[in-house]
Amino acid sequence: MKKNNREKGAVYEDKAALFLEKKGYQILEKNFYTRQGEIDIVAKDENCLVFVEVKYRKKDGLSSALFAVTKQKQKRLLAAAKIYLYVKKYRMDIPCRFDVIAFDGEEITHIVNAIEAG
Numbered sequence: 001m002k003k004n005n006r007e008k009g010a011v012y013e014d015k016a017a018l019f020l021e022k023k024g025y026q027i028l029e030k031n032f033y034t035r036q037g038e039i040d041i042v043a044k045d046e047n048c049l050v051f052v053e054v055k056y057r058k059k060d061g062l063s064s065a066l067f068a069v070t071k072q073k074q075k076r077l078l079a080a081a082k083i084y085l086y087v088k089k090y091r092m093d094i095p096c097r098f099d100v101i102a103f104d105g106e107e108i109t110h111i112v113n114a115i116e117a118g
Contacts, residue, residue, distance in 0.1 A: 039080050
């Protein structure tokens with residue numbers, strides 16, 4: 001039976017979370033939903049709060065999963081992160097960054113500080 005996109009996304013979000021845990025990150029939350037958009041993973045890397053976007057593409061050579069993080073998606077992610085900080089009562093000066101974990105087939109790429117807040 002074929003998996004729908006949400007189920008497939010959940011599988012790769014779980015793989016990304018395990019990947020981050022092995023690198024020493026603490027996973028705080030998965031799938032934080034707002035009207036502005038969803039944050040796939042919120043993690044802590046030492047004293048930095050990390051918002052992680054996870055993307056998957058079949059390994060067909062047509063386009064990398066990294067290209068799926070469009071400017072529009074970045075804006076929604078930034079807006080969702082601001083809501084997360086407010087809802088969870090974090091100080092607004094807490095160090096934050098935005099990472100992307102891309103799966104092209106089973107090949108994983110982790111880009112630290114992939115999106116500039118601003």
